Amino acid sequence: MAMSSAAPAVLISEVGPRDGLQSVAATMPTAAKLRWIDALVASGLREIEVASFVPARLLPQMADADAVVRHALTHSGVMVMALVPNLRGAQAALQAGVHKLTIPVSASAAHSMANVRKTREGMVEEVRAIVRLCRERFPGVLVEAGVSTAFGCTLQGPVPEDEVLRLAEQVVAAGVDECGLSDTTGMANPAQVRRLFTRLRAAIGDKAGAAHMHNTRGLGLANCLAAYDVGVRTFDSSLGGLGGCPHAPGASGNVVTEDLVFMFEAMGIATGIHLPALMAARTPLQAGLPGEPLYGMTPEAGLPKGWLLV
Numbered sequence: 001m002a003m004s005s006a007a008p009a010v011l012i013s014e015v016g017p018r019d020g021l022q023s024v025a026a027t028m029p030t031a032a033k034l035r036w037i038d039a040l041v042a043s044g045l046r047e048i049e050v051a052s053f054v055p056a057r058l059l060p061q062m063a064d065a066d067a068v069v070r071h072a073l074t075h076s077g078v079m080v081m082a083l084v085p086n087l088r089g090a091q092a093a094l095q096a097g098v099h100k101l102t103i104p105v106s107a108s109a110a111h112s113m114a115n116v117r118k119t120r121e122g123m124v125e126e127v128r129a130i131v132r133l134c135r136e137r138f139p140g141v142l143v144e145a146g147v148s149t150a151f152g153c154t155l156q157g158p159v160p161e162d163e164v165l166r167l168a169e170q171v172v173a174a175g176v177d178e179c180g181l182s183d184t185t186g187m188a189n190p191a192q193v194r195r196l197f198t199r200l201r202a203a204i205g206d207k208a209g210a211a212h213m214h215n216t217r218g219l220g221l222a223n224c225l226a227a228y229d230v231g232v233r234t235f236d237s238s239l240g241g242l243g244g245c246p247h248a249p250g251a252s253g254n255v256v257t258e259d260l261v262f263m264f265e266a267m268g269i270a271t272g273i274h275l276p277a278l279m280a281a282r283t284p285l286q287a288g289l290p291g292e293p294l295y296g297m298t299p300e301a302g303l304p305k306g307w308l309l310v
Contacts, residue, residue, distance in 0.1 A: 034071045036285050186217050
């Protein structure tokens with residue numbers, strides 16, 4: 001087995017510095033965040049969601065978003081992303097210089113009100129306003145909508161697939177560059193993932209974007225592989241499985257980046273990521289969040305005998 005030297009066949013989008021850090025109680029010091037991001041870049045990651053532009057009183061973990069973005073931008077060849085829930089957040093992120101905005105748009109009516117205090121229709125209008133701002137003043141910036149709770153919602157229960165697809169069509173009509181699907185509450189299964197991503201591609205074509213899977217019930221990697229099987233080539237994940245679902249004892253929230261990269265590389269699907277360097281990036285993460293549990297079977301077991309690094 002070998003880490004392939006071919007051009008990456010899949011894009012691993014690291015979301016730990018945003019999704020991971022805003023999901024834990026502790027606040028990582030800014031200097032520690034910057035060291036962690038440096039280590040992530042050194043492993044070969046080429047897309048990193050580094051912050052969320054939200055009021056500091058709501059998420060003190062993200063109070064240094066501007067400084068974190070500006071540091072991440074010093075690395076060439078890295079797509080620097082930030083999550084923005086509204087136009088005000090988008091304005092701040094764009095001023096900081098991000099390359100790509102991610103906007104959460106919930107397919108669950110109940111979750112939309114709880115998460116962003118807007119209806120789904122209101123969020124589509126917010127997306128339209130953000131796209132307009134980008135096109136007029138920041139034409140090089142990409143805009144991605146992530147349809148959250150696409151596979152089910154802990155507040156509402158099942159989310160009809162037709163509603164997920166209708167929302168995806170609406171945000172594409174509003175002008176986003178791509179639209180992915182998120183298993184926000186870890187309720188998805190592989191058959192459902194194949195079906196919904198197949199329908200998504202049929203509905204919006206090449207605007208169909210990333211799979212953002214959670215491992216809450218242990219199906220994270222299986223769901224990523226199911227998405228790959230039907231054409232998805234961008235996958236969100238978090239180093240050490242940080243964040244995502246802190247109230248599920250013994251289960252990581254986000255898909256573990258280390259395990260996801262190992263799976264693809266073991267299959268001969270190039271990621272462009274150097275696994276030992278990726279696992280070494282756990283050290284600055286642990287130093288910045290001492291005592292925070294990290295997950296991952298690959299770091300625990302190590303690479304198999306005969307694994308060649310080329």
